[in-house]
Amino acid sequence: MASTKKSVSSRAKRVGRQKTAAEQRRQQREYDGVPAEIVELLESGDLLPEWDTFYRAFPTVTTAVEAVTLGQEEVRLESHEHELLLLEVVVEDGEAVVMTTLYVPYGTRDALLSGLFNSAPADRDQALATMAGILLELLPDEARIEGVEAVVEPPAPGSPAPRFAYRFKTPALGLTTWNSYYEATIRFSPLREAVGWIDTRTATHAEAAAILRRHGIPATSCAQCGHAVTNRHPAWPGLWVDFIAEGGPICELYDDSALARDNELDSLAIGGPHRVMALEEVEQASQPAGR
Numbered sequence: 541m542a543s544t545k546k547s548v549s550s551r552a553k554r555v556g557r558q559k560t561a562a563e564q565r566r567q568q569r570e571y572d573g574v575p576a577e578i579v580e581l582l583e584s585g586d587l588l589p590e591w592d593t594f595y596r597a598f599p600t601v602t603t604a605v606e607a608v609t610l611g612q613e614e615v616r617l618e619s620h621e622h623e624l625l626l627l628e629v630v631v632e633d634g635e636a637v638v639m640t641t642l643y644v645p646y647g648t649r650d651a652l653l654s655g656l657f658n659s660a661p662a663d664r665d666q667a668l669a670t671m672a673g674i675l676l677e678l679l680p681d682e683a684r685i686e687g688v689e690a691v692v693e694p695p696a697p698g699s700p701a702p703r704f705a706y707r708f709k710t711p712a713l714g715l716t717t718w719n720s721y722y723e724a725t726i727r728f729s730p731l732r733e734a735v736g737w738i739d740t741r742t743a744t745h746a747e748a749a750a751i752l753r754r755h756g757i758p759a760t761s762c763a764q765c766g767h768a769v770t771n772r773h774p775a776w777p778g779l780w781v782d783f784i785a786e787g788g789p790i791c792e793l794y795d796d797s798a799l800a801r802d803n804e805l806d807s808l809a810i811g812g813p814h815r816v817m818a819l820e821e822v823e824q825a826s827q828p829a830g831r
């Protein structure tokens with residue numbers, strides 16, 4: 541009995557070893573030249589589809605640089621995993637450059653769009669130029685890192701809104717793996733964190749609107765909910781709206797209890813509008829920091 545058991549178990553071990561060896565051969569075939577850390581990511585099942593596609597196409601910086609210098613392929617990854625990220629490899633002045641673009645968080649974007657739409661149409665180009673100069677000021681101190689440039693991209697075709705971002709570029713020369721790129725750019729980590737989903741240090745909504753107003757940009761926020769608002773939204777002219785899809789003209793902090801009755805048949809309550817100070821009040825209120 542004992543010897544049978546032993547032989548079964550050693551057969552199982554042998555089969556297990558064969559499976560492992562077969563798996564190793566499969567990985568060697570599938571991932572020829574791919575760094576171990578990227579193989580691990582691709583095999584983990586945890587990668588978002590855009591990263592999976594990107595790392596399979598360009599498993600190293602070297603392969604990405606080859607693709608762009610031969611002019612065959614665009615190297616471009618757009619991901620919203622931790623923040624609004626665009627990673628590209630481009631050729632500038634004949635040199636390959638890894639370019640990371642981090643778009644401002646949504647609440648910051650809303651304040652900037654409020655300032656843009658509230659500007660008279662003839663003043664909007666000037667407003668955008670001024671905003672480019674203020675973008676870094678919206679970041680916490682530790683994220684204002686030398687080598688970071690503020691970017692205002694014109695609206696994409698068919699879009700009413702420009703894009704606002706922070707960008708840093710790193711020469712690809714000397715970089716091999718993506719790990720070598722992440723190590724070379726580690727000093728920009730505080731910027732990545734500051735614009736990330738879980739961080740709240742970058743100025744958004746009312747705080748960002750106040751900073752913009754100090755620079756003469758007529759950004760506005762609601763005195764009740766604090767959201768950045770405009771009354772020149774293309775779809776809601778003349779009505780104060782925020783830029784949050786389900787919010788629009790309805791202020792989430794409007795007190796409509798005076799309109800509400802226990803019996804809904806007797807009630808007029810449907811929420812209410814954002815409350816925005818007159819522009820002179822806005823200017824006075826934005827003199828001392830915070831309100």
Ligand SMILES: [Zn+2]
Binds near residue numbers: 764791
């Ligand atoms: Zn409101």
